[in-house]
Amino acid sequence: MNVKITTRQRIRAVLLAALFFMGASGLVAGWAGGARADAFADGYAAYQRLDFKGAIKIWRPLAEAGHARAQFNMGTMYDEGRGVERDNAKARAWWLKAARQDLPEALHNLASSYLFRDGGDADHEMAVKWMTRAAELGLARSQYTLGKMLMAGHGVPKDEAAGRAWIEKAAMQGDRRAQYNMGKLARDGTGGPKDIKAAAQWFLKAARQGYAKAQNHIGVRYAKGNGIEQDDEKAYFWLTLASDQGHQLAKINRQTVMARVSPAKLAEIERRALAWKPGQPE
Secondary structure, X not given: OOOOOOHHHHHHHHHHHHHHHOOOOOOOOOOOOOHHHHHHHHHHHHHHOOOXXXXXXXXXXXXXXXXXXXXXXXXXXHHHOOOOOOOHHHHHHHHHHHHOOOOHHHHHXXXXXXXXXXXXXXXXXXXXXXXXXXXXXXXXXXXXXHHHHHHHOOOOOOXXXXXXXXXXXXXXXXXXXXXXXXXXXXXXXXXXXXXXXXXXXXXXXXXXXXXXXXXXXXXXXXXXXXXXXXXXXXXXXXXXXXXXXXXXXXXHHHHHHHOOOOHHHHHHHHHHHHHOOOOOOO
């Protein structure tokens, strides 16, 4: 049976990936000094031991006393069903308490909970309200998500220039998905000036963080000399890394470049690619 996917559903799926692959959930591990810091750390240690009920036993009194990070973690435990029955309403209630104290991670998760509600339509007004505040406080993943919402007109009037500006803020903080998207925006001139040199540099930044899509893009640009000096050996290196992550188009592009590099160089590049880790010099 064929199921028709609406444009709205596609947008929601893209945003969901943006939110959760960038860590919409996840615990906050730090706390400012003193006895409460020790208690908070004890809860985190219990969590790391997979003693979720023990972690909750420690964090709940802190959360009830008004500590934002403990409140955030309690929300996350309810959201993920760790040590407690999964309960979206309770997760949101805890995140709301922490969000009212301007904890950026709580603001982001609260916004996400309004965007993707179980069994109901999104509440865009509330989602945008909390996501904007998290973005204003400098949380990169919120800046990126808000930028994507503005680019798509999802819950807000479409504004490509404003969307690009938020995505760039996230990219400047080192968010690899934002860097990759800035590469595409600069390449196409969407929401701002077209600049193929800037596009190549954004793709390179994301590639250096291990992002396969960006590795494919920068590999192609090295192969063609598009916005960056032509270099088949560098092209082969990045396309090999992307291919090794299962990027299908990179595998095809790699075959094209392979014919232009000597067998000895190919073997050397493949050895370097095998040993390479994100953040290392290429």
